[in-house]
Amino acid sequence: MQTKTPTFEFQLHIETQQYLAKSCRWLSVLSFILTFVIFVSIVINNPDKDIVFTSLSLTPITLISLFGLIHNFALSENLQVNNYKRFYAFIFALVLCWVLVCNLFLFQALSAQTTVESLIHLILISFVVALFPSRGLLIVPVLIIGAYLVIARVFFFSIDLFIPVIKMLSFFAVIISGQQVVEKWFRKAVFKDVENQRLVSELNQLALTDSLTKLSNRRHFDSMLNKEIQHSERTGLPLSIILMDIDYFKKLNDYLGHQRGDECLVELAKLLTKQIKRPRDVCARYGGEEFIVLLPETDLSGAIDVANNIKIQLSQMAFKHPDSLASEFVTLSQGVVQWHSGMTLERLVKHADDKLYEVKDSSRNNIAH
Missing domain, CATH: 1.20.140 (Butyryl-CoA Dehydrogenase, subunit A; domain 3)
Structure with missing residues (x-):
């Protein structure tokens, strides 16, 4: 972007x-x-x-x-x-x-x-x-x-x-x-x-970019998601999103300090940028420790593959998390959903959020779809 x-x-x-x-x-x-x-x-x-x-x-x-x-x-x-x-x-x-x-x-x-x-x-x-x-x-x-x-x-x-x-x-x-x-x-x-x-370019970047991770912010992501939903409505092509949350991120901040927590967010943003390479794909920081990925013209199966790749790459990165109950390293809980005709942005994101919390309530470090 x-x-x-x-x-x-x-x-x-x-x-x-x-x-x-x-x-x-x-x-x-x-x-x-x-x-x-x-x-x-x-x-x-x-x-x-x-x-x-x-x-x-x-x-x-x-x-x-x-x-x-x-x-x-x-x-x-x-x-x-x-x-x-x-x-x-x-x-x-x-x-x-x-x-x-x-x-x-x-x-x-x-x-x-x-x-x-x-x-x-x-x-x-x-x-x-x-x-x-x-x-x-x-x-x-x-x-x-x-x-x-x-x-x-x-x-x-x-x-x-x-x-x-x-x-x-x-x-x-x-x-x-x-x-x-x-x-x-x-x-x-x-x-x-x-x-x-x-x-003007710098002001636009400030308005659309998360200052810490340099990914898109929530405002820009919602705008792009709306456009892709309209495109899928016209063409009938699939569209999927992945909503992810760093497991026990508050514990990481409390144990290692906020500076180390910011480093974790930045490293995860770099990982996502490397994994999500297509021109129309969008990675965004959606909240404090929440990230979201937009995958146009991708069905549920393809989005699950992307989520699995992210999980594998994150495990290989081996970012230490001494106070996690899921692993000794930083892990992600991910909710993967596919858009269906008539589904609004709010309903799509809510569906992904529900899937994310299924993982957080049960196992962590996993993918729900």
């Missing part, structure tokens, strides 16, 4: 994956809209231009945008491995397609300097916002598009090399510094979320 809280690194990876997956789809939407606007703008403002050439030039960015819209980047990846290959491949392809689009503008009209620079700035800002959780992934479009802008300013706009390079380096430095700041915020947010999950 233990629920594991994800580690910070694992949760950070999950959150980064989810953010980048959404970002890639968002960039695809933006690219598709911009492509449509560019196509309409070219057709309206330059009706004499070759529409076929324009359409073919915009085809790559259109296709990669459609791919990003329909592709689920969050699936088919081992989330325990920091592997962002699919994001790198998509972003690299998207950047190259935007470089082709900018070239389309420049080759159609050298007067498109303002349009190209505005488009590149918009794309750069979009990539920065979309990819900030991964510095390596962020650097790819910034370097490629920044370098392209430098080349365009030098060869197409006839600007000296010095100024474009300084602008690009300054912009790159600002982007990296900003990314570091935002990444710290992102990591703190994830860390806070992990801590909240851990606290």
Whole structure:
């Protein structure tokens, strides 16, 4: 019944994956809209231009945008491995397609300097916002598009090399510094979320677990038993429980002390945990020295076998009980019952309790069914 809280690194990876997956789809939407606007703008403002050439030039960015819209980047990846290959491949392809689009503008009209620079700035800002959780992934479009802008300013706009390079380096430095700041915020947010999950998990464990034995407590057991009764009602499959009580436990506490009594409870809990291994089986501390076992899809015969195994394993453990009237070692009295259709939780547990007291009143260290 233990629920594991994800580690910070694992949760950070999950959150980064989810953010980048959404970002890639968002960039695809933006690219598709911009492509449509560019196509309409070219057709309206330059009706004499070759529409076929324009359409073919915009085809790559259109296709990669459609791919990003329909592709689920969050699936088919081992989330325990920091592997962002699919994001790198998509972003690299998207950047190259935007470089082709900018070239389309420049080759159609050298007067498109303002349009190209505005488009590149918009794309750069979009990539920065979309990819900030991964510095390596962020650097790819910034370097490629920044370098392209430098080349365009030098060869197409006839600007000296010095100024474009300084602008690009300054912009790159600002982007990296900003990314570091935002990444710290992102990591703190994830860390806070992990801590909240851990606290909630611990509170749930405290509410459902016996603090001494670490087994389920009575509240959790009753909840699980109710669910299994409903399941058996629907399916007709058998269901059994074993209610057990440590023989002369009060004498053990009085003779050896409460610390030794607590050790006995803990050791018995470990024994039960080893014996009851199926995922839906539940072991619980039901009272002071009472334990109870839930065995779904198990008939009376199977439950008796489990009870006998517990009895044998306990005898092999040989936990000393100097003041027991049943044995020199700690023993159990066990009541085993099978659920029948229409039987409520209260009736089932009461039936097991009656069987348990049959053993306690007669022989101890035995099983009644």
